[in-house]
Amino acid sequence: MRTLLLRNWFGNVRSLSSPQIICRHFSNETKNFYDLVVIGGGIVGVASAREILLRFPKLKVAVVEKESKLATHQTGHNSGVIHAGLYYKPGSLKAKLCVKGLKLIYDYLDKNNIPYKKCGKLVVATRKDELETLQNLYSRSLENGVPDVRLIDGKEISAIEPHCLGLKAVHSPHTGIVDWALVTNYFAKEFQQLGGEILLNFNVTKFSESSSPGYPVSITSKDGKQISTKYGLACAGLQSDIIARLSGGAKFPAIIPFRGEYLLLKHEFEHLVNGNIYPVPNPNLPFLGVHFTPRLDGSIWLGPNAVLAFKKEGYRWTDFDLNEFTSIVTNPGFIKLALKYPAFGLKEFYKSCNLNYQVQDLKQYIPNLERNWVEKGPSGVRAQALSVEGELIEDFFFETGNQYPGEFILHCRNAPSPGATSSMAIAEMITDKLNNLFHLSNLNN
Incomplete structure (x- = not known):
């Protein structure tokens, strides 16, 4: 069980333990059949699994994760920032999902008494040649609907960050910090309470045709464990291109x-x-x-x-x-x-x-x-x-194969920052996609 020590901003030192996550014991003797399997136990996969069962509570859903605990990689190794949506191209999925996700995640943190701090963020211009880019960033943040964002001068910078010097800055007071691995474990506990199952130490290495009627996809782990499912959702982060190719997906985008x-x-x-102090992006x-x-x-x-x-x-x-x-x-x-x-x-x-x-x-x-x-x-x-041309894929990218077994699996092949902030909004969008593709509402009857 993980313990988070909180000091300075929350008074005396105290600890907050992660909710207990129970991994179901895997047995090849039991019927390991599911309506939907989520591959990947990071925050996007677990948030999506939770949202699926909130929306379709009669489904049998499992999350499989190759590590011995959830949120081991990107979710557990990031800077813990709750982003407000300053940078992203207006109209992009990143911009829309970040601003929506910001509100959803703060509401969730408050509801579940998960500690966080709205410490704010300054994007600081220290040189005159950065001022035009800073102005463009401010305009973009207004267009994105970032709450209470301001363009401030050097005197106000010093009032917020006394040791920081700059000519001007964009100030985002609703940017915050949180432990995203802890949030993922809260999502997971709620998912389990809704009837979902979590299978840890399940390293997916193969998708194949299942011999079980009504469950077309067989998923095999590195150590030979096997489960069958009607549909799949892959949110595999660093391994997302490999998992996609296992089910017949395209080589690009590559991770x-x-x-x-x-x-x-x-x-x-x-x-x-x-609080957060950032440079003007080049x-x-x-x-x-x-x-x-x-x-x-x-x-x-x-x-x-x-x-x-x-x-x-x-x-x-x-x-x-x-x-x-x-x-x-x-x-x-x-x-x-x-x-x-x-x-x-x-x-x-x-x-x-x-x-x-x-x-x-x-x-x-x-x-x-x-x-x-x-x-x-x-x-x-x-x-x-990355695309084959070497261009960075900046927005969310989804793919469903057009041949067996990829046609039964939705792959989230790119969930870039602010993926954690946007996780609840992404989960809503993914659940809509799954329902449109696979008619989950019919399975839920």
Whole structure:
């Protein structure tokens, strides 16, 4: 059972335990038949499973997850930010789902007494050549309907973040922080209370034709476990392209893993940062850049950089898999991306090796920051979807195959940030898609 320690912002230190998740004991002697199986125990998969049973309570639904616990990878390794929808192209799914998801998730957190903090966010321009991009970002956030967003001057920046210097900033007061793995476990507990089943240590390696009438898809795990289902939903994150291809899906978009490495402010310097401090994004580069992110335990994460991981789940430099690495670096989309941004890629690798260089980036926003005030912190891996042309797939991407067994499975092949913030809104959209494709309402009668 996971325990979250909360200090600083919530008074005295106290702990909040995750709700107990019960994995059903798997047996090949029992009838492992389902109306729908969700592949992937991250926040999008579990939120969708919960929403499916809220909408269609008579269905028999299972979540299968290859790890020994839920939310192990992207959900459990991200910065914990509740995004408000500043960056995303107006009219895109990301923009619509983020703003809707923001309200849904805050309502859910309040209803279930899950701790969070609306610490706010500043996107800070430190140079005159960033002001036009900042203005465009502000206009975009207004068009997206981001609540209570403002464009503020340097004096107001100092009032919100006394140690931060900037010319102007976009202020989003409703940006917050939360533990997304904890939220996922709350979703999972509710899913179980609705009758859903969770099968852990179930690493899907094969989809095939089932011999059981009415259950056309057989799903086999790496260790030979087998279940049958009428329909499937794959929300497999870093493994989403592999899972899609197992059921006859297209080779692209491909998932390329980028590791983000954070620094930590030492405890005695955590007072330097109150909320999220972000740079103005460079429209010519694919990532947001380093930023300051508070956590619920009071720690302050600095970063991340963005370096190529040597395997899909490569959280350290030493995590290496020859087959995965070869597949990544020979991918035509990745080759084109690397050729497009060679200087950026080299700079990120250099940051990983030289903390002084990363601190210099951060000093643009908090000038009195010193190298000996920081230490190495955690890392996460981002599942970056790429087209064959090497273009970043920025929006949500869904696919259903047109041949057996893919025709019975909906794949969420890309759920980028703000996927966690948007998870409840994504779950509603996915459930609508599943009902339109597979007529779940008829199964629910």
